[in-house]
Structure formats: C-alpha cells, structure tokens
Amino acid sequence: MAAEESSVTYQQLSDLEREFDDVETEIIRQQVLLTQPLFEKRQSVISQITGFWPLVIEQAPPDIDEYIQPTDSALLLNSLTGLSVEHFEVETGGDPRSVATRFEFAENEYFEDRVIEKKFWYRRAAKDNWAGLVSEPVDIKWKEGKDLTEGLLGLAKAVWDEEQAGGANGAAKGKKKPLTEKQKALKAKIDTIGLGGLSFFTWFGYRGEPVSAEESRIATQEEKERRQRRAAGEEVATPTNNEEEEEEGDEEESLEIFPTGDQLALAISDDLWPGAIKYFTQAQENDDLSDANFESDEDIEDAELPESEDEDERPSKKRKA
C-alpha cells in the first residue's frame, strides 16, 4: 500500500452522502406511492378489529414505549380508537419525509378531543444547513384537573401563537429581544417541572428548529447550488453554526417541552405505523401465552383468534385508569 497523496476531503464525502440522501428521498416517494393502496387495504381490515391500536401501542418498541407513562398507557388502551400516518407532502410534490400523525380517541375522562393531529415538516435551515423534522405545538382540551402535561402543553401553544402573531421574540428571526411574560412563564415551568418522566402527550408540544417553509425552500436550493459548484471544481463552504448562534440555539431549546419530538415522530412513522400488524400479532401471542385476558378481550375475539375461543369469559374492558 503506497501511501499516495489523496485529495479526498470531508466535504467530498459529505456531498456524496447528500447525493445518496437525494436518491433515498426519491425512493421514499416511490415507496409511499406504491404502498398507499396496501395501507388503505390494511386500514379497512384493521378497522374491523376494535382494540387493534391499543394492542399495537402496548407492544411499541422501546424508543416509543419509554415515553408512555402508566397513566398515558391506561388512557391509550381504553380510548385510542385509531391511528394513521400520512406522508402529506407527497401529493403536492413536496418532501416525502414530512409526516402527519393522527390519533383518534373515544370519549374519555382526560380530554374533549376526538382527534389530535400533529404534523411534521422536513425542512432545511439556511444558517447552519441543519435538516430535519419541525412541527407546531398542538393544544389539547383537557378536562378540569386532568391535564397530563401539567399546563406545559397549553403554555407552549400560547407562546407559539404569540410568536406567530409577531408579538414575541420570534425565534426564527434570531433577534435577542427579552422574553415575553408567556415565554418567561414557560421557561420557569420547564425549569420547575423538568422534562423527565413527562406524559406522552407533551410530545404534541414539540416544535423543533424554527425554520419556515420559505427559508427551507431557499436553503435547499442554495445547498444544491453549492454542491453543483463544488462538483464543478469551485471551493464553496457550507454554512455552519458559529458559537454565538449556538448559544441562541440553547435559549430556543429551553422553550422546547419535548426536545426529542422529531425522533419520536420518526419512530411512529417509520416503525410503529408500517409494523403495526407485526406488533399486534406479538401482542396477541403474548396474550395467549400469559392467558391473562388482558384489556379488550371482546376485540380479540372479533379477530377470530384460532386459539382463544373462550367466548363466555369476558372480563370488563376497563383496567385501572
């Protein structure tokens, strides 16, 4: 191995990775289009199995399960009637990595909503070329004294609305205005409560990096142009965070009530959603094994399980709630 001088740079490797990303993104688009009829078929099949989604959630992989507290679990098991994931930008030629998650609930003691929907947009930031999923806080109409997020979600939504109305230090603007009263209140609440062990429903407050659709469109275009110019031999640097901006980023993060919300979104859209039948089947097998007649026995029978035809033994569906 003669150690010849090579001119390979990190930038070249990184550009090559972006080329792979571009191809992967197109493959995801194809995948979404090709599997869509199957997901519709699946939807019509599993809609005949009441209790399908609660059982799927019960078998959720660790990167989802870790966020589901015992009270969340009881609520989801008793009231979750539907779940769906849509790659909503595919139809309009947008990014196939953007996803909308939709949770449907039966009447329950915690909140008034029958549907809670949260959208995640795949975006790129101009300032540091960051790319990933961003979202907007979604409020939940908690019943009196039943707010599982202890007020965090409502406050996060109020802060967001205030920013959108232009009254507050829009994080996207990057200006160092002092915090508003609402922002201060949110920050204080986060500091007091901490973000460990919070309800799954806090996730609906995730916002992520403050990147608008317009900024992302421009940043994506600029990124593509930089790569083309580098491929043509020009030296063009990719923008990166400087330290001052990093600090500001920290400030932003302190108003984030679910910092890993993008990862949880991915775990739901790329694992739980496509793997739902696998998880449901696992739940049934565990159920058969433990013979514990867990929640939703009625529903399991609806599914004509070969091994559990004990029609007479139907304990109450309610568990500790």
Next chain:
Amino acid sequence: MAAEESSVTYQQLSDLEREFDDVETEIIRQQVLLTQPLFEKRQSVISQITGFWPLVIEQAPPDIDEYIQPTDSALLLNSLTGLSVEHFEVETGGDPRSVATRFEFAENEYFEDRVIEKKFWYRRAAKDNWAGLVSEPVDIKWKEGKDLTEGLLGLAKAVWDEEQAGGANGAAKGKKKPLTEKQKALKAKIDTIGLGGLSFFTWFGYRGEPVSAEESRIATQEEKERRQRRAAGEEVATPTNNEEEEEEGDEEESLEIFPTGDQLALAISDDLWPGAIKYFTQAQENDDLSDANFESDEDIEDAELPESEDEDERPSKKRKA
C-alpha cells in the same frame, strides 16, 4: 363501540403482510438499481483513502461489533483493504435481498487468502414456508497454527462438501441417516468449544436452512398461489412445522457453527455498507477527539483532514496483533 362480529383472521393479516413484503422487495430492487452509480462513485472516492474500511469496522454498530474479537479486530485493522456488498441477483431478475459480501485483505500473518467472498441467497422453504438468507460455508487458508476458528470452519466446509457429494445425510433431504464421521467430529467440536466468543471469521461457515434454489422457486410459487386462492375466498392453509420436523431442525442447527449468520449478513449489507461514510466520519471525529493517533495515521492524512496536519508524527501502523 359496538362489538360487531368481525371475520378478520390471522391468515388475512399475514397475507396482507406478505403483500407489503412483495412491494418492499420491488422497492429494494429499485433502490439497488438507483443507488448503484452512487455506490460506484463512492467506491472510487474511498479507494483513495487507505485505511477507510478498518476505520469503518472500528465504528461498527453493536450487532456487528459484538462478533469481532480483539484478535479479529487487530487483523481487520491491519489487513482489511476492501469491502463490498453486491445484490447479485438483481441483474438476473432474482431476489434483490440476496447479497454477496466480499472482503479484501493485504498480506497478513493469519491466512493466505487475498479475497474472501460469502454469498447469501434469499430463499423460501417448502415444508414450513420459512423465508430468509441461506449460505454455504467458505473455507479460509489459515497459516500454520493461525486458525482463528480452531478448526471449526474447515470442518464445517468439509461436512458441507460431503453432503453436496451425496455421501452424507443431506439435511435438505430430511432423512434420518446416522451422522457421518465428519458430521460427528463437527458436532463434537461444537459441543467442546461452544459457540460463544468465537472469531468473526467463523461467520464464513454459516449455512442456514437447507433450502435449494429449486425448492425455493417452487415454494415461492406455491405461496403466491395459496394467497391468490385465499383472496378468492378459498380456505387454504399455509404449511407449518410439525413437532417431528422441529426436532430435526434442532439436529441441523447443531451442525451450524454461526447460528446468527443471517442477522450478521443483514447488519453488514443494510447498515455497515450503506452507512460506511457515516461510520468513517465518526471514526475520524473520535480520533480527533481522543488525539490518540490510532492505527492508520498515514491514511487519515491522505484524506486531507482539516484538523490533523501533524505530518511528522507517524507512529507505526502496527498495533498489538
């Protein structure tokens, strides 16, 4: 929620999953074709970086790393000059999930081979409808006293060759002939050595379920027909293992020297191979952080690292071997 009677069965859910598999398989085929030019481009870029693959291996994810013993690690770091994965059945219209892995080595103290290649075929078994990766033992020309598999690999290959020649109880035939001398010797060696903590190179002995190409072709066709007939309303059962067959399966597995070889193949083909630049970059970052001037400093400089231009400081590439 009125608990209406539903007629959804496990079989329906399972058939739906197979439909998803079929679409996914076509997507993998597209992905292989679309990314092929990029992988070729990557190959030409990383071939200019000596020490690329050893650094990738060093950062291998846990499901690969757990099989790399300290001696394997030293050997790979000092001698691995190339790695490639090919979905070799795509060109002939075969299964895109079949993969060939090819390892290239420099002169080393352990074996004579410069190239060790192992192929995995995606196949379906007729008897129980099992589907997955199968392979054939690949021998390595160990230098005197340097066999890292303690003779297991050579014996596994000898047993395989004997079976192919028809002299032994071909596992695929399912006949209960007594074990041959070679099979007995392999079984005894496995029982003595155990399969924990064995060399990574034992993996080249993996064989998996004994399913021939012809059996798989027929089983795949039959599986498709069963699904079509069920979709048309017929009741058609899927073949499953009966207990006697299970026992026989155990017998087979006792002649397997690397039972999880299919999982390791998947981890290499679906994670290490596509993620190589990511792992290489991680290795570089760790190297920069630890400032330990790990193995292959020369090579790192070849890559024109922005932060490590200490050209004079070149410790020996050899580590403890």
